[in-house]
Amino acid sequence: xxxxxxxxxxxxxxxxxxxxxxxxxxxxxxxxxxxxxxxxxxxxxxxxxxxxxxxxxxxxxxxxxxxxxxxxxxxxxxxxxxxxxxxxxxxxxxxxxxxxxxxxxxxxxxxxxxxxxxxxxxxxxxxxxxxxxxxxxxxxxxxxxxxxxxxxxxxxxxxxxx
Amino acid sequence: xxxxxxxxxxxxxxxxxxxxxxxxxxxxxxxxxxxxxxxxxxxxxxxxxxxxxxxxxxxxxxxxxxxxxxxxxxxxxxxxxxxxxxxxxxxxxxxxxxxxxxxxxxxxxxxxxxxxxxxxxxxxxxxxxxxxxxxxxxxxxxxxxxxxxxxxxxxxxxxxxxxxxxxxxxxxxxxxxxxxxxxxxxxxxxxxxxxxxxxxxxxxxxxxxxxxxxxxxxxxxxxxxxxxxxxxxxxxxxxxxxxxxxxxxxxxxxxxxxxxxxxxxxxxxxxxxxxxxxxxxxxxxxxxxxx
Numbered sequence: 001x002x003x004x005x006x007x008x009x010x011x012x013x014x015x016x017x018x019x020x021x022x023x024x025x026x027x028x029x030x031x032x033x034x035x036x037x038x039x040x041x042x043x044x045x046x047x048x049x050x051x052x053x054x055x056x057x058x059x060x061x062x063x064x065x066x067x068x069x070x071x072x073x074x075x076x077x078x079x080x081x082x083x084x085x086x087x088x089x090x091x092x093x094x095x096x097x098x099x100x101x102x103x104x105x106x107x108x109x110x111x112x113x114x115x116x117x118x119x120x121x122x123x124x125x126x127x128x129x130x131x132x133x134x135x136x137x138x139x140x141x142x143x144x145x146x147x148x149x150x151x152x153x154x155x156x157x158x159x160x161x162x
Numbered sequence: 163x164x165x166x167x168x169x170x171x172x173x174x175x176x177x178x179x180x181x182x183x184x185x186x187x188x189x190x191x192x193x194x195x196x197x198x199x200x201x202x203x204x205x206x207x208x209x210x211x212x213x214x215x216x217x218x219x220x221x222x223x224x225x226x227x228x229x230x231x232x233x234x235x236x237x238x239x240x241x242x243x244x245x246x247x248x249x250x251x252x253x254x255x256x257x258x259x260x261x262x263x264x265x266x267x268x269x270x271x272x273x274x275x276x277x278x279x280x281x282x283x284x285x286x287x288x289x290x291x292x293x294x295x296x297x298x299x300x301x302x303x304x305x306x307x308x309x310x311x312x313x314x315x316x317x318x319x320x321x322x323x324x325x326x327x328x329x330x331x332x333x334x335x336x337x338x339x340x341x342x343x344x345x346x347x348x349x350x351x352x353x354x355x356x357x358x359x360x361x362x363x364x365x366x367x368x369x370x371x372x373x374x375x376x377x378x379x380x381x382x383x384x385x386x387x388x389x390x391x392x393x394x395x396x397x398x399x400x401x402x403x404x405x406x407x408x409x410x411x412x413x414x415x416x417x418x419x420x421x422x423x424x425x426x427x428x429x430x431x432x433x434x435x436x437x438x439x440x441x442x443x444x445x446x447x448x449x450x451x452x453x
Contacts, residue, residue, distance in 0.1 A: 112265075
C-alpha cells in the first residue's frame with residue numbers, strides 16, 4: 001500500500017512496531033493495530049479526554065496525534081499503570097473510592113491524574129479540578145474522581161508507590 | 163473515506179519551505195490540536211502533511227538583544243503559559259495561553275498553528291493585538307513581518323499566502339510598569355470564549371497612562387476601538403468612564419448568534435468583561451508594585 005509508514009514505538013516499556021497511513025492517529029494504532037484497547041475513542045476531536053496517553057513524559061490526546069509523527073516516542077497507556085498484577089496508587093484509589101461508574105472516562109482520567117501528581121504531588125481540590133478539566137465524565141459528577149485523586153496523592157506521598 | 167496524506171517530518175526549516183512551495187495542497191502540521199481534529203472529521207484533504215515538530219529553531223521563547231521577545235511558531239501553549247519572559251505589558255499573552263482549552267491540549271497546541279487558523283473565538287488573537295505583536299511569515303523566497311492586527315483578516319482567514327508559514331511571533335520589549343490581562347468568559351472551563359477582552363494597562367498614580375483593549379470572539383477578527391481607549395486614558399478608570407468605553411467597544415463588535423451565545427449576550431458580556439479586565443490589570447499592577 002502506498003503512503004505507508006513503518007513506525008517504532010516504545011509502549012509501556014515494550015518495543016512495538018506498526019505500519020500506518022498518513023491519516024492514522026496514535027489512537028487508531030493503539031486500539032486497532034496493537035489491540036491496546038484500554039485507551040478509548042470518545043469524540044475523536046480532542047475534547048473529551050478519553051484518549052489521553054502520556055508521550056515522552058507529557059499528557060497528549062492520542063486522537064490528535066498523527067501516528068507517523070510519533071515514530072520513536074515513549075508512550076504510557078493505561079495498560080502500563082499496573083506492575084504485573086499490582087495496581088498503581090491511582091488505580092487503587094479510583095477503585096476503592098468508587099470513582100469508576102461506566103469506566104469509559106477512567107483510562108484518560110487515571111493517566112491525567114498520574115501526570116498531575118507527578119508535577120504536583122500535593123494538589124488542592126482546585127488544582128485537581130483544573131487538572132482534570134480536559135477529561136469529561138458523564139456519570140459521576142467528578143466528586144469521587146477528585147476524592148480518589150486526593151487519596152492517591154496521600155498514598156504516593158506516604159511512599160506507597162505510584 | 164479520503165486518501166491518506168503523505169507525512170514528512172523535516173529536520174530543517176529550508177526543507178519544510180521547499181516542500182510547502184512545491185505542493186500547494188500540502189499543509190503544515192504543528193500541534194495538531196486543530197488540524198488533526200479536522201482530518202478526523204474529513205474537513206480537510208491535504209496531499210501531504212509537513213510536520214514541523216523536529217525543526218528545533220521554531221520552538222522556544224527568547225529575549226533578543228533589543229529586549230524584544232521572540233516566540234517560535236512551534237512553541238506549545240504550556241510553555242507560553244509558564245514563561246518568565248512574558249512580564250508586565252506582555253502578561254496578557256501569557257494569561258491567554260494559560261486559558262486555552264485544558265492542560266493536555268496546552269501540551270500539544272502551538273502559537274503558530276493557532277494563529278494561522280485564525281479561529282475567531284481563539285484566545286491569542288486579541289492578546290497579540292493588545293500586546294502589539296508582529297507576526298513573522300516565511301516562505302522559501304524570504305520573510306516578512308505583519309502587525310498582529312493586520313494578520314487576522316476574516317473568519318478563519320489570515321494574510322498567509324501559499325508557500326508561507328508562521329515562523330515566529332515577536333513582542334515588543336515589555337513595559338514592566340504595565341500589566342496585561344485576558345478576561346475570558348466561556349460556558350465551561352476549557353471551552354472557547356463566548357467573548358473575551360484583553361487589556362494592557364499602565365497607570366500613573368491613580369490615572370490611566372495608557373490602555374490597549376482588544377475583544378475576541380465577537381466578530382471575524384479581534385476588535386479594537388481607539389475612541390473607547392481615549393475615553394479611559396487620563397481618567398481614573400471610574401465606573402462611569404468604564405461603562406461609556408464598554409458601550410463604545412460593544413458598538414464596534416459584530417458578533418454572531420451561535421451555540422456559545424447570542425450576539426446580544428456577547429455584547430452585554432463585552433461591557434462586563436472590560437470592567438473585570440481593567441480591575442484585574444489594576445490588581446496585577448498593585449501586586450507588582452508591592453513585589
